[in-house]
Amino acid sequence: MPRTTPRDKAGQAPPSKPPSEPAIRAERSVPDSSPEETLGDREQRLARIVTQLDTDARYAMGSRRFPGHVSPTDAIEIAAALADELDDGARARAQKAEQQGMQIACDIGCHRCCTVVVTAYQPEILRIAQFLEQPENAAEKKGFLDRYSAWRAAVGDEVEALPQTMAQGQQAEIDRLHFALWRRGALCAFNEGGICTIYPVRPLACRNAHALDTDAYCVPDPPGGKRPTMVDFVPMNRFLNKATRLLHAAHNAIAAPGQRHQQEALCSSVFRLLTSSAKAP
Secondary structure, X not given: OOEEOOOOOOOOOOOOOOOOOOOOOOOOOOOOOOOOOOHHHHHHHHHHXXXXXXXXXXXHHOOOOOOOOOOHHHHHHHHHHHHHHHHHHHHHHHHHHHHOOOOEOOOOOOOHHHHOOOEEOHHHHHHHHHHHHOHHHHHHXXXXXXXXXXXXXXXXXXXXXXXXXXXXXXXXXHXXXXXXXXXXXXXOOOEEOOEEOOHHHOOHHHHHOXXXXXXXXXXXXXXHHOOOOEEOOHHHHHHHHHHHHHHHHHHHHHOOHHHOOOOEEHHHHHHHHHHOOOOOO
């Protein structure tokens, strides 16, 4: 996919907006792990977990088990912190692009990329399920559950091959499967009338998705084979790599042994969580 790199006046890539470590801000709506733990203590403990998860690439690769304790609630808050930092980077990217005469085409109601079957690790999956379980989001939950069967029928059984294919890491097969599913044209079950119903908790993949100037090429088989042009914002690219590694490591820390490394289709995994006896934290 073509990328355009914004530059500052000195001709250098702009400084990184996202910090090297995600700023953990524990949400008061999320239960603490113990009644005695204060909000400040919890934020410090979560920051230590993030630092520890990032000390050894083998935690994400799966060749070494993370020795510390990571709860599902911890994983949700790590995902929330990473999303906040990525949003800061996306705003900086858009501002820098605009300063250089480049226009990001995405806006409210644009849902060209919402036919892509998005995959995610457990921290983001749990966060979305938790969001939908909140009483104030009952309508969004019902809408998703009502739309799910149509989405599942549209994508077909091939979507069930995603977790194992992603875990095997064979990029050519991953790409083939993703494009095959994209060509089905199934609108994400979280999307209602062109609007994302989980927008506040959407995964990093959705937060990063964008195109310059036009959305005409945001289709699996674009005119002339041309892919949409994206902004090559180096600080954000680096942060995304780190964030993905942290989500993978946190996933491996909380997942059952047979589910490590397995990114699932977001709609499928959240639906299963919402309709199973094991509810989100």
